[in-house]
Amino acid sequence: MPGLFISFEGIDGSGKSTQARLLAETLRAKGEDVVLTREPGGSPGAEEIRALVLEGDPDRWSAETELLLFTAARRDHLERLIIPALAEGKIVITDRFADSSRIYQGTRSGDKRAQVDALHELMIGREPDLTFLIDMDPDLGHARAKGRGGTEERFEDFGAELQHKMRAGFLALAEDFSDRFRVVDGTRSIEAVARDVAQMAHCELKARR
Numbered sequence: 001m002p003g004l005f006i007s008f009e010g011i012d013g014s015g016k017s018t019q020a021r022l023l024a025e026t027l028r029a030k031g032e033d034v035v036l037t038r039e040p041g042g043s044p045g046a047e048e049i050r051a052l053v054l055e056g057d058p059d060r061w062s063a064e065t066e067l068l069l070f071t072a073a074r075r076d077h078l079e080r081l082i083i084p085a086l087a088e089g090k091i092v093i094t095d096r097f098a099d100s101s102r103i104y105q106g107t108r109s110g111d112k113r114a115q116v117d118a119l120h121e122l123m124i125g126r127e128p129d130l131t132f133l134i135d136m137d138p139d140l141g142h143a144r145a146k147g148r149g150g151t152e153e154r155f156e157d158f159g160a161e162l163q164h165k166m167r168a169g170f171l172a173l174a175e176d177f178s179d180r181f182r183v184v185d186g187t188r189s190i191e192a193v194a195r196d197v198a199q200m201a202h203c204e205l206k207a208r209r
């Protein structure tokens, strides 16, 4: 496909949304056609599923049902927004994609990574071209995410131990998929992180064109 598919990953509060937005602004200023999106959500149907998975009682869904809902949302997002935009040569920047399911659904209640991978293979079958992992200490990320407020709190109280496990999980994924992953130290200023990200995105674009 002619476009470029970029994802941002990391634990809650690491600065993904901020950095995804800044990269979109930087690339647009250079004349690129950019679609900025997010998961869960990104298409009208997937945004409806977002409310189902992120709001309400933490026990609202079983782990299996939750994985199906995230995957259904991703499939709709891919079909309706991501694939058509890439086919038109656009740069798609998404705040989270399948790596989030590998970590959250794959590790949160026991080891479900094999199920997550099987469903991904069957229903999604597509990885980003480039993935920025915004890495940081979970205690700092938690304090940032808490400061935001809002109603999407089903996942906000994982506890420190699980957050540390997820951070380690993301770093391990970055090694497993080292071709597309770029690990960025998210504890620095917003501007310093954004500079690194923009430079790496620029290198990738240059290599591909």
Ligand code: ADP
Pocket: 010, 011, 012, 013, 014, 015, 016, 017, 018, 019, 144, 145, 147, 148, 186, 187, 188, 189, 190, 191, 193
């Ligand atoms: P995420 O999407 O990973 O949950 P956000 O981009 O929403 O993270 O950032 C969470 C909070 O932390 C926001 O209030 C944001 O303004 C702030 N923030 C983001 N990056 C930084 C940074 N590098 N330094 C300090 N605060 C930051």
Ligand code: TYD
Pocket: 011, 012, 013, 014, 016, 017, 039, 040, 054, 070, 095, 096, 097, 098, 100, 101, 102, 104, 105, 145, 155, 156
């Ligand atoms: P998001 O809105 O990115 O939250 P934050 O900005 O706090 O990082 O994502 C909401 C939550 O959804 C987040 O806790 C991670 C979770 N999530 C999954 O569990 N699986 C997934 O596949 C995705 C995309 C998100």
